[in-house]
Amino acid sequence: MPMSLRLHCADEAATVALGAALARALLQHDLPGALITLRGDLGAGKTTLVRAILRGLKVTGRIKSPSYALVEPYAIDRKSLELKGTLQTYAYHIDLYRFSSPDEWDDAGLREMLDGQSLCLVEWPEHAPALLPQADVDLAFKPAAEGRAIVLQSGSALGAALLQQLASAQAGA
Numbered sequence: 001m002p003m004s005l006r007l008h009c010a011d012e013a014a015t016v017a018l019g020a021a022l023a024r025a026l027l028q029h030d031l032p033g034a035l036i037t038l039r040g041d042l043g044a045g046k047t048t049l050v051r052a053i054l055r056g057l058k059v060t061g062r063i064k065s066p067s068y069a070l071v072e073p074y075a076i077d078r079k080s081l082e083l084k085g086t087l088q089t090y091a092y093h094i095d096l097y098r099f100s101s102p103d104e105w106d107d108a109g110l111r112e113m114l115d116g117q118s119l120c121l122v123e124w125p126e127h128a129p130a131l132l133p134q135a136d137v138d139l140a141f142k143p144a145a146e147g148r149a150i151v152l153q154s155g156s157a158l159g160a161a162l163l164q165q166l167a168s169a170q171a172g173a
């Protein structure tokens, strides 16, 4: 059953806390391959949220916005996160704001990245609607009187399970 959640993030700290909660939900599922899309205006808080997810997966060092590079890859050390399976999982932070031609898709290696094995966090998915697979979770950032409203929608069983976890974490918070 598709699931949707509407949350209010009053300030940047709340957006960061949501990213951390999403990372915890992913870790509870042993960090599976997943596609998470983030939509919203320039400056809505998409990169802020992605950064918080990556920090929750113990990515250290600089996490810069991939607005120009299109993709920033991160090797996630599964062992230090006490996860099963292989030693590394890749997380790809993708920003399609400047994406214009389908040729770029293969040139940038996006097809391989989106093969379901890795965690893909994609800003501006609406710039490549025909090329992206169905997201497990889609987040839509909307301006609110104070801060942002964020609507999260699941597009798969995994996505629904992640949102379920998020909802119970919020209820317990």
Ligand SMILES: Nc1ncnc2c1ncn2[C@@H]1O[C@H](COP(=O)(O)OP(=O)(O)OP(=O)(O)O)[C@@H](O)[C@H]1O
Pocket (backbone or CB within 6 Å): 009, 010, 011, 012, 013, 014, 015, 040, 041, 042, 043, 044, 045, 046, 047, 048, 049, 065, 067, 097, 123, 146, 147, 148
């Ligand atoms: N819930 C919030 N309420 C108010 N401000 C926020 C909130 N979350 C993030 N911000 C602030 O809004 C800005 C968001 O910038 P960010 O780079 O994350 O946006 P973006 O959606 O990735 O934009 P772009 O489309 O240009 O990549 C930052 O300055 C951040 O501090």
Ligand SMILES: [Mg+2]
Pocket (backbone or CB within 6 Å): 046, 047, 048, 065, 095, 123
């Ligand atoms: Mg951004």
